[in-house]
Amino acid sequence: MDHEKVNILLVDDQPAKLLAYEVILKDLGENLVIASSGREALEVLLKTEIAVILVDVCMPELDGFELAAMIREHPRFQKTAMIFISAIQVSDIDRLRGYEMGAVDYVPVPVVPEVLRAKVKVFAELYRKTRELERLNQDLEDRVRARTAELENSTAKLRESEERRSMAIAAGKMGSWDWDWITGDWMWDEGQYRIFGVRPESFQVNPANVQALLHPDDVDQLRRAMAEFNKGARAYETEFRIVRPDGDVRWCVGTAAVTGDDSGRVVRVSGVTVDITERKRAEERQNLLAREVDHRAKNALALAQSIVRLTRADEVKAYVNAVEGRINALARVHTILSLSSWQGAELSKLIDEELAPYSLGGQIKLAGSEVQLLPATAQTLALALHELFTNSAKYGALSTRSGRLAIGWQVEDELLTLIWEESGGPLVRPPKTRGFGTRSLLASVESQLGGQAQFDWRAEGLLCRLEVPLVRKTAATTAPGKFEASSSAELQRASG
Template identity: 45%
Template sequence: MRGSHHYEAILKDLDENLISVTTANEALAVLLRAEVAVVLVDVCMPDLDGFQLVQMIREHPRFKDIAVIFVSAVLSSDFDRIKGYEFGAVDYVSVPVVPEILRAKVRVFIELHRKARELEQTAMGLEQIVAERTAELEESTAQLKRREEQLSQALEAANMGTWRHDLGSQLSTADADLNAILGLERAETSCPTAEWFARIHEEDVEAVAESWRRAVSERGRYEAEIRFKKVDGSIRWLREQGKYVPGPNGALGYLTGLALDITERRQAEEARNLLIEELNHRVKNMLAMVQSIAVQSLTDESQKERFLPRIQALATGHNLLTRTHWKGASLVGILHALFKPYGIDKSRMQLVGEDIILSSRDSITVSLAVHEMLTNSVKYGAYAHKLGAVAMRWLVDAPEDRPILRLSWRESGFSCAPPAKTGFGTKLLKSLAAQPGGTFSCDFSQEGVHCELAFPLEKVS
């Protein structure tokens, strides 16, 4: 502005970018194209006075925060200073100007401008960070809500619900899905744990309490199958699975987990067990009837000896399968059941092999096969001689993932010649091995009898 070269000389030591103009229009043009920290305005100018220029500057939104310092050689009264401040000036300097004071004032406002810009940039950065974090939080919240909805839908579809038992406060919480299963209002509820136990069937309360105690003491998992009493008096079977979560600083924690409605499964199991018991009863009656008819119909004692023990072997295998509802039978259990009626001294009997569970079909096969070899041993072989003994070994082979049971039956302590003809027992053993992968062989020598039987095993479900 007027006398601007003089002010440049004073301010050049600030090492800042100084722009000098002589008219108000030039000043406005500079402000529009450059970022200005401080404006020094002479009150008296050729086109506009300084007050009018500052008023125009303040009316523009971009320039409202620029520091303006009036410099005047003629208007220096208090009234003029007040007028300058009213128009938006931050300071009013009278001529003659003290260079050090002017430099100090300009330096302060430049620093204020820079700090303001830094704060503005920082604020913008913080706003951006806040906006990004807010967007992330909103997306995370939306995902969590979607997952909660998916979990709720999955639990409802699977007929499952969640529960929590706080051992410190003795409060139990069930979610809406679990309450719906129990015939209650579909909403999350809490009740005293004693009230929760009151809903459990009397015969299951102690087992549940013991399972809780074990989970707490072992800091581990909890599971149980429980009957719950609905409001209408009907029973729902639930399978509960969860774990114990310890509290802070050794305080009591809580048990939490899932409950699955298994009522239909338990009802189906009960119906199946009832049917199996009925079938077992009928099969036993049928075998007893066959034995009775055989006794009355077969006049030849040798025929009775061949037929009736085999029926008894079938009955033995059937009884073992009945105990497991025909899910399978233990190989060792079958062997002990077959040897027991003969009262054979254990020193004369060696059973070597790892116990396995056989399917119902394979259990009958093993029962018939061992019965044949044991009967022959009692009549003609090792157990018909005082020093005779039997060693039975077995193992499971799995060539190409197809398990095959290999049985070895070795009788010792007597001399044995091959039979003159093939008996019914040998034919039966050969027929049991007559399937893919099955084999049967029997050797007779001065040292006794050695039979090998192998057949493929069914998968036990």
């Protein structure tokens, strides 16, 4: 059987004896290394890995005992096998000394070749097996270290993955659960408890308790989904609502998957729950906004259509100016309402917007506190103010530099009272007929807003009193599409 050769060191100061040892040990098939003195043997040991040392006890300079002591002092050679050869009869004390120096055996002279070969062979084989075992142990340790490192790396990745999953679940308002179909045992993670608004230490997860947290309208839907598993379904996804113990209703989307045994029987159901309440609310807000935008657009278009259709003028230019002025008034109030996200508009801003086209200096005096108007009220009142400013600029106090206009308003018991008082302008005569502007103003204030509009055509200037309810249930509950219809109808009646 082929095996790796080991080195055997032969130490003796007599060449003839060294040659004899070589002849005796040649048949072992090992590497024989020669050293003719103790010092030469030490040099060989430092350069070569030696399995067995065969050393003569009686040598000049360093005898066998002294060489053995020096060899044993080196950590590398503390276990190297040494066989002493002695040409003199050694006593038990000498043997004891040799053993103390690290010798493993004695061979007397004359040497019996078979005995020497047997002894050297045993220790050479022992050395070989020892080295093989060390290599195997080293290989095993390397593999253990590699496997340990692999497991540690795998564990670290698993821990990191779990941390990422936990972070994702926390950030994404997610929870996971597991249901043993056979025993009925449930397992919820922290996210699942958080979504349902309960605490692990006080809430027992079982079908009855879980069902008690489901919205009554969604219980049958989930029960049917679970029943499908017995019919072969392997996964489902559905939206449902839960009612937390504090009464908060949450929208969730749930996904579940089945684990079956070899026969296909359901043994476990696992799933994930995601809280989508914010998404649902955003969708509701978006739908409401879409309906509101549609309503506002239709309302504005209906008003613009009515203005275009019902405006009267003797000349094309006058007609265009009248239409543009009224549509611009609508556009201005629309901008104000858009800036407030259609929450309302301040009366003073409506007046300022209508004043903007005129360079009147100190002709106008305003007095009143801040009043927030609802969108519908703001639109209607903006058109009414536009008509008053337009008529005043054409025929009233604002048509001359000497004219003065005072606008004052106050609120009492949710009723806005606005006084428009002109003075210092041209002589005023009561009109024989009411124009479109006056009639549309009356129609919008009285019919649309449920208020009153009173005109006093005094000689020194117009005095107009508008009373507008700030809260009107009929207006607040008007369905989309009705406001524009009523606006158009009122303007049509105003046109006479």
